[in-house]
Amino acid sequence: MRVLLVGNHWTAGPGGAETVLVLTADLLRRTGHDVVALALAEEDTLPTPAADLLPPWAASAARTGAGSAWAGVWSRRAAQAVTAAVDRHRPDVAHVHHVYEGLTLAVLDRLHRSGVPVVMTLHDYRPVCPNFRLFTDGRPCTRCLGGGYLQVVRHRCLEGSRWRSVAAAAEAYVARALHWYDDVALFLAPSRFLADRVTDGGLPAERVRVLPNPVVVPDVPAAPVDPPVVAYTGRLVAEKGVHVLLDAARSLPSDVRIRVRGSGRLAADLADRVRVERLPVDLLGPGSPADVAEELRRASVAVLPALWWENCPMAVLEAGALGVPVVASAVGGIPELVEDDRTGLLVPPGDAAALADAVTRLVRDPERARRLGGAARARVRARHDPDRHVAALLTAYRDAVARSADRSTP
Numbered sequence: 001m002r003v004l005l006v007g008n009h010w011t012a013g014p015g016g017a018e019t020v021l022v023l024t025a026d027l028l029r030r031t032g033h034d035v036v037a038l039a040l041a042e043e044d045t046l047p048t049p050a051a052d053l054l055p056p057w058a059a060s061a062a063r064t065g066a067g068s069a070w071a072g073v074w075s076r077r078a079a080q081a082v083t084a085a086v087d088r089h090r091p092d093v094a095h096v097h098h099v100y101e102g103l104t105l106a107v108l109d110r111l112h113r114s115g116v117p118v119v120m121t122l123h124d125y126r127p128v129c130p131n132f133r134l135f136t137d138g139r140p141c142t143r144c145l146g147g148g149y150l151q152v153v154r155h156r157c158l159e160g161s162r163w164r165s166v167a168a169a170a171e172a173y174v175a176r177a178l179h180w181y182d183d184v185a186l187f188l189a190p191s192r193f194l195a196d197r198v199t200d201g202g203l204p205a206e207r208v209r210v211l212p213n214p215v216v217v218p219d220v221p222a223a224p225v226d227p228p229v230v231a232y233t234g235r236l237v238a239e240k241g242v243h244v245l246l247d248a249a250r251s252l253p254s255d256v257r258i259r260v261r262g263s264g265r266l267a268a269d270l271a272d273r274v275r276v277e278r279l280p281v282d283l284l285g286p287g288s289p290a291d292v293a294e295e296l297r298r299a300s301v302a303v304l305p306a307l308w309w310e311n312c313p314m315a316v317l318e319a320g321a322l323g324v325p326v327v328a329s330a331v332g333g334i335p336e337l338v339e340d341d342r343t344g345l346l347v348p349p350g351d352a353a354a355l356a357d358a359v360t361r362l363v364r365d366p367e368r369a370r371r372l373g374g375a376a377r378a379r380v381r382a383r384h385d386p387d388r389h390v391a392a393l394l395t396a397y398r399d400a401v402a403r404s405a406d407r408s409t410p
Contacts, residue, residue, distance in 0.1 A: 002091045003094070004036050004094040006097060006103065006111075007098055008040055008097075009018060010054075012290070014015060014262070015265040015294075016314035016315070023214060023215075028222070030390075031392075032339075038054065038082065038308060039083060040056065049109070058078065061269070069167040072102070072172070073105075074104050074106050075104040079107075086114040093397045093401055096108065096120045096184075100126055108181075109178070112183045117397075118184045119184070120186070121197060127199070127203060130152040131152050131168065133354070135239050135308035136155050140309055145200050149169040149173060150316050152169045153165045179202065185401075186207055186396050186400050187312075188393075189210050191210070191336050210293060212336075212387035214388075215320075215380055215384045217321045217377065224300040230259070231319070233260075241349065242305055243269075244355060245260075246274070249358075251352070256359070258303075259298075261284045262285075276347045292318065296324050300366070300369055301324065301327055303355070304326060305328065305347075306349065308331070309332030310329075312333050312336070316344075317384055321377060321380045321381075323370075323373040325362055327345045327347060327351040329348070329350075331349050331388050343372055344376055345361070
């Protein structure tokens with residue numbers, strides 16, 4: 001089977017969507033299938049047979065904030081690239097990942113016009129929430145699930161930007177009017193929680209299939225260092241609860257340090273807090289997948305203090321694969337990955353005291369941490385096995401092709 005893999009970033013991380021996209025390609029190639037990746041042209045873009053077709057960021061030529069926002073609704077260059085890739089490579093199926101504000105939904109329009117069956121992995125809630133997170137004003141939000149997308153404009157849900165919020169709402173209305181999501185054969189939801197939310201928002205349940213993200217389990221588990229290290233690996237944004245993590249840092253034992261590997265719009269604010277409050281936190285900046293793995297290998301505990309409804313975070317899976325117990329918020333799809341007091345610890349979102357207490361309990365009881373980490377590693381190996389994932393993926397592709405054929409038959 002020849003698969004056109006489509007996503008904004010064809011790079012080795014740093015985000016979960018990129019990690020899953022590259023791993024999907026590796027798994028498909030390993031089982032003898034042809035893969036053509038189509039993404040944005042970036043400095044660190046990986047090799048692909050479609051390298052000469054890759055378009056720039058949709059907003060790269062914009063001169064104003066408004067222009068940038070509207071460019072993220074429709075990319076003419078991406079539409080041309082998709083058409084050219086289909087004409088040249090003749091894929092049996094297209095597997096679309098995160099394309100918003102970069103390649104844009106022009107991808108879906110051109111794939112549908114070309115008659116290529118489409119499978120779409122949902123890394124967030126964007127088809128039913130223009131803000132993509134179901135989160136605004138510091139808390140979960142379901143205002144848009146009924147289709148009233150003007151709510152995103154009223155609350156300026158896109159980082160307070162009026163123009164980005166207007167553009168995102170417009171994109172949602174256009175996608176509905178032009179049936180771009182109606183013509184997707186199958187949606188793959190990496191968590192049951194996300195699947196339920198997008199069906200609440202109008203996607204047909206019969207076309208939403210739960211398929212958790214895969215993860216490769218390394219041969220050698222983590223070896224925690226002494227004094228203890230707590231690892232956070234992820235984006236530095238409000239919905240990830242990074243300020244809650246810094247609040248908790250004040251209450252940790254004096255010999256414990258938190259090491260933060262990641263980047264994002266809160267990086268400068270966090271650095272200021274660490275300096276002014278003299279917190280036991282090392283802000284390491286962005287890193288490669290190898291850098292992330294190295295941080296986890298040294299950690300006694302990994303943390304994800306999320307405030308939003310996480311989907312199937314790779315930060316949790318990658319820690320579990322190395323046998324590192326996770327302390328995480330009991331929100332969204334996280335409880336599907338972390339079984340409280342068996343493979344990690346769950347805490348209420350936004351509760352810095354509970355977060356600090358849970359971390360302290362594990363770093364002060366290494367035997368318990370090892371037991372939970374070992375159970376997490378076994379759970380990841382059983383439930384997120386790459387071979388089982390690619391088998392389910394191929395079944396989805398075949399079903400998408402069959403559904404497309406049925407729709408085209410008079």
